[in-house]
Amino acid sequence: SQELEQSPQSLIVQEGKNLTINCTSSKTLYGLYWYKQKYGEGLIFLMMLQKGGEEKSHEKITAKLDEKKQQSSLHITASQPSHAGIYLCGADRNWGKLQFGAGTQVVVTP
Amino acid sequence: GAVVSQHPSWVICKSGTSVKIECRSLDFQATTMFWYRQFPKQSLMLMATSNEGSKATYEQGVEKDKFLINHASLTLSTLTVTSAHPEDSSFYICSIAGASYNEQFFGPGTRLTVL
Numbered sequence: 001s002q003e004l005e006q007s008p009q010s011l012i013v014q015e016g017k018n019l020t021i022n023c024t025s026s027k028t029l030y031g032l033y034w035y036k037q038k039y040g041e042g043l044i045f046l047m048m049l050q051k052g053g054e055e056k057s058h059e060k061i062t063a064k065l066d067e068k069k070q071q072s073s074l075h076i077t078a079s080q081p082s083h084a085g086i087y088l089c090g091a092d093r094n095w096g097k098l099q100f101g102a103g104t105q106v107v108v109t110p
Numbered sequence: 111g112a113v114v115s116q117h118p119s120w121v122i123c124k125s126g127t128s129v130k131i132e133c134r135s136l137d138f139q140a141t142t143m144f145w146y147r148q149f150p151k152q153s154l155m156l157m158a159t160s161n162e163g164s165k166a167t168y169e170q171g172v173e174k175d176k177f178l179i180n181h182a183s184l185t186l187s188t189l190t191v192t193s194a195h196p197e198d199s200s201f202y203i204c205s206i207a208g209a210s211y212n213e214q215f216f217g218p219g220t221r222l223t224v225l
Contacts (some may be wrong), residue, residue: 040221
């Protein structure tokens with residue numbers, strides 16, 4: 001089965017600072033999803049990447065998939081309190097069946 | 111994106127009873143829906159794929175007779191936890207995939223507590 005490793009497990013960032021979360025797969029990624037979750041709530045879809053070298057941005061969040069399609073990163077610029085939460089990467093194993101990483105908890109301090 | 115609702119949002123039941131959780135796609139006809147489970151402090155784990163008009167397919171280790179899935183229409187899938195036990199207490203979340211599987215939208219989840 002595919003192994004998905006997310007790092008770091010958690011991070012604390014001061015408001016206004018940048019942060020990066022990584023997601024590494026043991027196998028080629030054919031579809032990589034990024035979601036944000038607040039504890040005990042549903043998932044908010046952020047972005048989906050498919051092609052090697054692809055990069056997508058939405059507001060202050062940028063996600064990239066490397067050329068080899070085995071690593072993705074999520075970068076948040078000038079973090080705000082609204083960016084706090086748990087970020088999950090999910091790999092599409094087969095026709096929409098997602099396997100998720102363990103998640104990264106982001107805390108934004110004043 | 112598509113809007114997905116779940117009902118109930120939380121439920122508490124006694125051990126041995128059955129609980130039904132509904133997942134509705136409000137603005138999208140979904141031939142495929144997915145059911146995930148999330149234990150405290152853990153990530154989501156796929157339980158099963160719900161296919162409209164056919165039987166659900168279950169992931170390895172998930173008992174199909176315990177977790178009954180019915181995809182009655184293009185907008186409704188139900189998950190019934192039969193004879194629930196405390197170890198079934200978890201957060202159950204459904205999702206729907208877009209037509210080309212490049213988007214997947216999740217419901218708000220249902221928290222099940224079995225006493």
